[in-house]
Structures are given as C-alpha cells and as structure tokens.
Amino acid sequence: MLCDSYSEFEFIQEIVKEISNSKLNHTPLFVARYPVGINYRAEAIKLLLDIGSKDVRMVGMYGPGGVGKTTIAKAVYNMVYDHFEGCSFLENVRDRFGIFNGGIQLQETLLYEIVGDINLKVSNVYRGINLIKERLCNKRILLILDDVDKLDQIEILIGQCDFFASGSRIILTTRDEHLLASFGKGLSAYKITKLNDHEALELFSLHAFQRNKPEDDYLELTDQVIRYAKGIPLALAIIGADLYGRSEMEWKSALDKYERIPNKEIQQILEISYEGLDETERDIFLDIACFFKGFCKNYVVDILNSCNLYPVIGIQRLIEKCLVTIDRYDKLWMHDLVQQMGREIVRQESPKIPGIRSRLWCYEDAFEVLTKNTGSRKIRGMMICSPEGAKLQLEAKCLEKMKNLKFLLVNNEIPKLPKTIRGVNASNCFSLNSESLSKILLQFGRILGLPQNMACLGVRDDILLDSQSSSRLWQRADLSSWVPRHKFFEFKSEFRESQYWLRDYYDDDTPCDCHVIIPGNKIPKWVNHESVGSSISLWVGSELPTFALCVAFCVADEDEYDFVCVVDIFTNGHKRTLVKKFFFEMHCDHQWFYGASHRLLQEEVGNLIQGDRNHVEISCKISCWTSETGGEIAPTIARMGVHVNCICGLHNSVISHENHDELVQPRGNRISKRILHQRLKPFLPRCCCFILRKLYHTLYPIRSTSGRPLLKARKISSKRKRPLVARSSNCL
Structure with a gap:
C-alpha cells in the first residue's frame, strides 16, 4: 500500500515537473522597453526560418555592435517558440565561453532548458557534445545562440547542425559576417541595418521625453543627437535616458562632451569588436579611424602595405567584422561612433600627454607636440591639417624624437622627416615650399643611396629628338584608355596579385622604393635628364645605378581623376616593368617622385646589363584612367625627368634648395651647333644622314607659336664626315 502510494506520488511529481518544464520553455522573453523598428525586421527573419518546412534550418543575423541583433532575436523567439517541442535562448555566448568551464556551463543550460533535468551534469565538453546529441536527437527544437564569434563555440x-530532429530551427547572431560564410548554403544570412531617421527620432524621443516626438524647445538639440548616433539603437537609448529631464544648458554641455569623449556604456559595447582583432588588424582599424576614413581603399592599402600591416586581408576582416564599409567608389567608411571608439582607444593611451600616443589626428594636439618638441617613439602616424589661413612654422628637429613615425599627412610646410618614412603624399599641399621639398628628396636620396652630385654631357635646356622616338615626344590625350569608374576599381584585385604591388622593406629594414607626390607640373633644375614627353634615354656603365624619377601629370582642374601609371625600363632593348602606381582623387597637376633602391634594380634588370656601356630607356605611360565627368579630358604625362649617375658626359647636377617658382620655369639659351655636335658625337650611329638645323625652347616643342615645325632637317652630303642626329629625351 505504501509502495503504491509512493509510486503514485512519484508519478504526480513527474507530471508537475513536465508541466513546469513546458511552461519554462514556452514563456516569452522581454524584448525592449520601446521596440521601435523591431517588428518588420523580426518578420523578415521569420520568413527565412520557414516554420512549415520539415528540414533543419539555420539563419544568421550579423551587424555591428549596438545595432539591435539580440533584441530582434528575442522578438523572433516570441513569434515562433510555441511551434517547437523545446526552446532555448543562450545569450552572450562569446562572453560565457571566456570564463572557466564556460562551454560546459552552456551545454548544461541547453540540456536543462530542453530536457528539463536539473541534475543532468556534463564532465567535459566532448562528453557534453555526445550527451546533447543523445538527448535532443528526437526533439524538434528552437535554439538561438546569441553573440557568437568563433566556429568552435557553435560546434x-x-x-554540424545534425543533432536535432527535422523541423528544428537554429538562429545565430554575430558581428562577424565571415563566420556565417563557414556554413555555406546551409545557412541564410541577414544583415541587421541601422534605424532610419524617422525610427531613430521616435526611439530617442521615447527615452528622452517619454513620448514619440521631441519637445519644441529641444528640436535643434535632438537633431544634433540623431546626427551623432546615426541610427544605432544602443546609442539613442543610452543618450536619451541620460538626457531625460535635463535643462537645455545641460543638454548642450553633454553633447559637447559626447563629441570629444564617447559615453562609456556605448564605448564598451563597440570595443568588443575591436578586442576580437589581432595585432595588425587593430593597427589597420586605428589608422583608418584616425586618418583614412573617406579615402580610396587602394590608396590606404598602398600606405599600410608599406608599413607591413597586410592591409588586403586586414581590411577585409574589418569589413566582415562590420567595422568598416566600402562604398561604390571604393572608399573606406565607418560609422561615426565606431570611428570615435577607435580614436578614444588611442586617446586613452595617454589622456593628458598627446606626445606619447600612437597617433595624432587633432590639429591642436599635433600643434602642441610639434611646437614644444614633445614627440616620442610611440607616435606612428600624424596628421597636420591646419585651419584655413593658419600658418604653422616648424623647426627641422620637431620630428626628431619620432623614430617610429610611419606616415605624415600634411597641408603645410614639411619638416625634416624620420628615416622610417618612405612615402609622402602632399598632392593637396599647395603651400609646400622648395626648402621643404628639397628636404624630402634629399632624405630619400640618402635612404636609397642616391649621390647628390651627378654628371651628364647632355643639356637640359633643349629637347632633342631622333626619328625613332619623336612620336613619343608628347603623350596626347588618350581617350581609349578611359574605363568606367566601377571598372577601374575592379583592376585592384588583379593589381594586388601582381609582382608590381608596392614593395615592402628588406630584411635589414632598408626600403625597396620611395614615393613623393606634390602639386605642380615642372621638373626641378637639379634633375639631370629631362623630356617633354614620357620617355628618357641614357647610357650607364657596367651596373645600373640608383636613380630618382620625376613624372609631371596634367589634369583638368574641374575634374577628379584616378589613374594608373606604369614605369618600364628598356635595357639594351629588353623591356622590364619596374612599378605600377595607382593615383586617386587627383584634382590638379602634380608631380610624382619615385626612387628604386640599388638592390631592387639589380633584382629586376641586373641580368640585362652587358659590358661597360649599356643603353637604358625609362618610359612611363598611363595605362588606364577614369574621372567623375566620364572621360571627356584625359590626364597626360606632360614631362618627366631622371636624376641618375650616368656615363653620358660631364655636366654636373646637384640637388639644391631652389626657389619654388623656378620649379615651374623653363630655362635656357639655345645650344650652338658646334657644342651640340661635340656633345652628341659619341652616341651617333655612323649611318646617320640627318641634322637638326633649329631648336626652339617652348613648353611643348612640336610647333612654334607661328605654327611652323620647330625641328627642320636637311640631308648631309656624302662629303660631310661629321654625322649628327639628336636623340629623343637623351641626356636632357
């Protein structure tokens, strides 16, 4: 009788337990105090789940921190949980895996919520995997894994998503789009987007005013908040709650502070994505946040690649982590709050002393560090963009302490640079003077081992041609090389995979090459070979020496150009491509100075050198280009120059400090026939039968102002023993 009574008691307990478990697993979750913009997004997820189908389905939601992934997942749970035998919502999976035995605890929670046995224990994760498979294989369940960031957490x-019965549904939320791609076609991905302006205004108003629209006195301040938060629900809710019930003065003060120092709660949530990056990815993210937001991707890759940061894969990881986006013009963007999060990470490196931060982008901070010479080895990047009309006078030693400075963005005078700098883009630096330019070029000359004093017998003041290369005197507008803007950016993938991608440093930390871009279109005086056109010929000895190339580009001022310049070297008639350089967002004429190290030149063309006398031709061309106007006016190579230690003769050329105006002025008296004959005689073929009679000095020496040809030729009689011909672009 007692035994029967006991059995009946146990039976009743089992019924109570089953009912309790049923209620536990079929209780809706709290979604949000003000679920603005939630329902239609949740409905979209529900459609992807296709509850009526009998297969096992997975849906992944991805997006940046604070955009509402968890909130929407809860709303979806409430819509569909009563269609399943068991349900489980595992929140903050990433954080819980980070604690001791976190994986085991999550397995036990999953088993308890589905099976309902509180005494069910897991000894290790591998036992837990088998136990989940055994206990849940016959149940049609709904499982939501919130905030996962690694594949092993899911596994x-x-x-392999094969533990559960037909009709089961699994939802993942993550900040990492690439994680979802691991499942291939077995998972449907859905991107959670930010709120539109109407939704953002309603959500903020509900938190800040307890109604769905702002008070009239706060309209302007409310607009400021909406622009600041840019549709991120987390920011709108936190800021709204913080400003609730405060005066207008308090609002203004708080908003000024937000612009400078982000809210801690928002910062902590957004930093989670940053913490999931490796060291190089963090550097790339902080560089973009501090300096390169809104810049062309290829331009940024060009710079960061020279810093050994592997930006091709690094930027892709940032995109997958929802930290960076790329627009249709291939420009890098990030949410303002994400950018502010990155800059705050840098500011926290030294809140009070800017000189020991890794990056300086604020003009006031840069001004303090430069004028007080308080920089340090920790600074790796700096932006010096002074306000309009302001002039920043710098001492040459102001960067001396910044031994690890990798790049410098300026719109003013450039001081003496640290040895770690290997590239300067000052294409918009119109106030750049000749002294600053000379400092840069002299420094790069020393880095590359380029001698200052060089000799050449040729005379730069006249443009000399031969019959074979006169056609290359002037690169006319080549409309055939125009490509649509979107097509231009498709070339970047092919370019990155080529051997001409911007080289890195050698093992001994010496650079392979150096680049300088400045406004203007004239070749400096000290360049000892010049051509009005796109190629230069010269003679070298038994080894190709280091050289500096200067190319002057002309573009239409009212347009914006992107183009690729290819530099080829012909050594004794054999062609090798030395470098391909992408140029982005060029609004005006500019010069590109390029220097290749002696080691790089030997690797590329050293095997083509034969004997003690070798003919070298350096040629440039614009291989493809695009512009905002759609290709009406092409960019051109107006002229080019080479500074090289050749064996053409004894005409000395020295890099010197010169007036900036002289960089753009033609020089020169015409050369006499006697001197011309003497200087060209060593290079003339015996079969030559033409002589140039007149040379005019003009910007584009094809025709004179009167329209007559500038170069006249006459036949030399057979009795004349002194053949003479002028070679194109030779020894200028």
Missing part, C-alpha cells in the same frame, strides 16, 4: 553546442 560545441550543435555539432
């Missing part, structure tokens, strides 16, 4: 909880 520990659901294996």
Whole structure:
C-alpha cells in the first residue's frame, strides 16, 4: 500500500515537473522597453526560418555592435517558440565561453532548458557534445545562440547542425559576417541595418521625453543627437535616458562632451569588436579611424602595405567584422561612433600627454607636440591639417624624437622627416615650399643611396629628338584608355596579385622604393635628364645605378581623376616593368617622385646589363584612367625627368634648395651647333644622314607659336664626315 502510494506520488511529481518544464520553455522573453523598428525586421527573419518546412534550418543575423541583433532575436523567439517541442535562448555566448568551464556551463543550460533535468551534469565538453546529441536527437527544437564569434563555440553546442530532429530551427547572431560564410548554403544570412531617421527620432524621443516626438524647445538639440548616433539603437537609448529631464544648458554641455569623449556604456559595447582583432588588424582599424576614413581603399592599402600591416586581408576582416564599409567608389567608411571608439582607444593611451600616443589626428594636439618638441617613439602616424589661413612654422628637429613615425599627412610646410618614412603624399599641399621639398628628396636620396652630385654631357635646356622616338615626344590625350569608374576599381584585385604591388622593406629594414607626390607640373633644375614627353634615354656603365624619377601629370582642374601609371625600363632593348602606381582623387597637376633602391634594380634588370656601356630607356605611360565627368579630358604625362649617375658626359647636377617658382620655369639659351655636335658625337650611329638645323625652347616643342615645325632637317652630303642626329629625351 505504501509502495503504491509512493509510486503514485512519484508519478504526480513527474507530471508537475513536465508541466513546469513546458511552461519554462514556452514563456516569452522581454524584448525592449520601446521596440521601435523591431517588428518588420523580426518578420523578415521569420520568413527565412520557414516554420512549415520539415528540414533543419539555420539563419544568421550579423551587424555591428549596438545595432539591435539580440533584441530582434528575442522578438523572433516570441513569434515562433510555441511551434517547437523545446526552446532555448543562450545569450552572450562569446562572453560565457571566456570564463572557466564556460562551454560546459552552456551545454548544461541547453540540456536543462530542453530536457528539463536539473541534475543532468556534463564532465567535459566532448562528453557534453555526445550527451546533447543523445538527448535532443528526437526533439524538434528552437535554439538561438546569441553573440557568437568563433566556429568552435557553435560546434560545441550543435555539432554540424545534425543533432536535432527535422523541423528544428537554429538562429545565430554575430558581428562577424565571415563566420556565417563557414556554413555555406546551409545557412541564410541577414544583415541587421541601422534605424532610419524617422525610427531613430521616435526611439530617442521615447527615452528622452517619454513620448514619440521631441519637445519644441529641444528640436535643434535632438537633431544634433540623431546626427551623432546615426541610427544605432544602443546609442539613442543610452543618450536619451541620460538626457531625460535635463535643462537645455545641460543638454548642450553633454553633447559637447559626447563629441570629444564617447559615453562609456556605448564605448564598451563597440570595443568588443575591436578586442576580437589581432595585432595588425587593430593597427589597420586605428589608422583608418584616425586618418583614412573617406579615402580610396587602394590608396590606404598602398600606405599600410608599406608599413607591413597586410592591409588586403586586414581590411577585409574589418569589413566582415562590420567595422568598416566600402562604398561604390571604393572608399573606406565607418560609422561615426565606431570611428570615435577607435580614436578614444588611442586617446586613452595617454589622456593628458598627446606626445606619447600612437597617433595624432587633432590639429591642436599635433600643434602642441610639434611646437614644444614633445614627440616620442610611440607616435606612428600624424596628421597636420591646419585651419584655413593658419600658418604653422616648424623647426627641422620637431620630428626628431619620432623614430617610429610611419606616415605624415600634411597641408603645410614639411619638416625634416624620420628615416622610417618612405612615402609622402602632399598632392593637396599647395603651400609646400622648395626648402621643404628639397628636404624630402634629399632624405630619400640618402635612404636609397642616391649621390647628390651627378654628371651628364647632355643639356637640359633643349629637347632633342631622333626619328625613332619623336612620336613619343608628347603623350596626347588618350581617350581609349578611359574605363568606367566601377571598372577601374575592379583592376585592384588583379593589381594586388601582381609582382608590381608596392614593395615592402628588406630584411635589414632598408626600403625597396620611395614615393613623393606634390602639386605642380615642372621638373626641378637639379634633375639631370629631362623630356617633354614620357620617355628618357641614357647610357650607364657596367651596373645600373640608383636613380630618382620625376613624372609631371596634367589634369583638368574641374575634374577628379584616378589613374594608373606604369614605369618600364628598356635595357639594351629588353623591356622590364619596374612599378605600377595607382593615383586617386587627383584634382590638379602634380608631380610624382619615385626612387628604386640599388638592390631592387639589380633584382629586376641586373641580368640585362652587358659590358661597360649599356643603353637604358625609362618610359612611363598611363595605362588606364577614369574621372567623375566620364572621360571627356584625359590626364597626360606632360614631362618627366631622371636624376641618375650616368656615363653620358660631364655636366654636373646637384640637388639644391631652389626657389619654388623656378620649379615651374623653363630655362635656357639655345645650344650652338658646334657644342651640340661635340656633345652628341659619341652616341651617333655612323649611318646617320640627318641634322637638326633649329631648336626652339617652348613648353611643348612640336610647333612654334607661328605654327611652323620647330625641328627642320636637311640631308648631309656624302662629303660631310661629321654625322649628327639628336636623340629623343637623351641626356636632357
């Protein structure tokens, strides 16, 4: 009788337990105090789940921190949980895996919420995997894994998604789009987007005013908040709650502070994505946040690649982590709050002393560090963009302490640079003077081992041609090389995979090459070979020496150009491509100075050198280009120059400090026939039968102002023993 009574008691307990478990697993979750913009997004997820189908389905939601992934997942849970035998919502999976035995605890929670046995214990994760498979294989369940960031977290909880009965549904939320791609076609991905302006205004108003629209006195301040938060629900809710019930003065003060120092709660949530990056990815993210937001991707890759940061894969990881986006013009962007998060990370490196931060982008901070010479080895990047009309006078030693400075963005005078700098883009630096330019070029000359004093017999003041290369005197507008803007940016993938991608440093930390871009279109005086056109010929000895190339580009001022310049070297008639350089967002004429190290030149063309006398031709061309106007006016190579230690003769050329105006002025008296004959005689073929009679000095020496040809030729009689011909672009 007692035994029967005991059995009946146990039976009743089992019924109570089953009912309790049923209620536990079929209780809706709290979604949000003000679920603005939630329902239609949740409905979109529900459609992807296709509850009526009998297969096992997975849906992944991805987006940046604070955009509402968890909130929407809860709303979806409430819509569909009553269609399943068991339900489980595992929140903050990433954080819980980070604690001791976090994986085991999550497995036990999953088993308890589905099976309902509180005494069910897991000894290790591998036992837990088998236990989940055994206990849940016959149940049609709904499982939501919130905030996962690694594949092994998913595998520990659901294996290969083959643990559960037909009709089961699994939802993942993550900040990492690439994580979802691991499942291939077996998972449907859905991107959670930010709120539109109407939704953002309603959500903020509900938190800040307890109604769905702002008070009239706060309209302007409310607009400021909406622009600041840019549709991120987390920011709108936190700021709204913080400003609730405060005066207008308090609002203004708080908003000024937000612009400078982000809210801690928002910062902590957004930093989670940053913490999931490796060291190089963090550097790339902080560089973009501090300096390169809104810049062309290829331009940024060009710079960061020279800093050994592997930006091709690094930027892709940032995109997958929802930290960076790329627009249709291939420009890098990030949410203002994400940018502010990155800059705050840098500011926190030294809140009070800017000189020991890794990056300086604020003009006031840069001004303090430069004028007080308080920089340090920790600074790796700096932006010096002075306000309009302001002039920043710098001492040459102001960067001396910044031994690890990798790049410098300026719109003013450039001081003496640290040895770690290997590239300067000052294409918009119109106030750049000749002294600053000379400092840069002299420094790069020393880095590359380029001698200052060079000799050449040729005379730069006249442009000399031969019959074979006169056609290359002037690169006319080549409309055939125009490509649509979107097509131009498709070339970047092919370019990155080529051997001409911007080289890195050698093992001994010496650079392979150096680049300088400045406004203007004239070749400096000290360049000892010049051509009005796109190629230069010269003679070298038994080894190709280091040289500096200067190319002057002309573009239409009212347009914006992107183009690729290819530099080829012909050594004794054999062609090798030395470098391909992408130029982005060029609004005006500019010069590109390029220097290749002696080691790089020997690797590329050293095997083509034969004997003690070798003919070298350096040629440039614009291989493809695009512009905002759609290709009406092409960019051109107006002229080019080479500074090289050749064996053409004894005409000395020295890099010197010169007036900036002289960089753009033609020089020169015409050369006499006697001197011309003497200086060209060593290079003339015996079969030559033409002589140039007149040379005119003009910007584009094809025709004179009167329209007559500038170069006249006459036949030399057979009795004349002194053949003479002028070679194109030779020894200028």
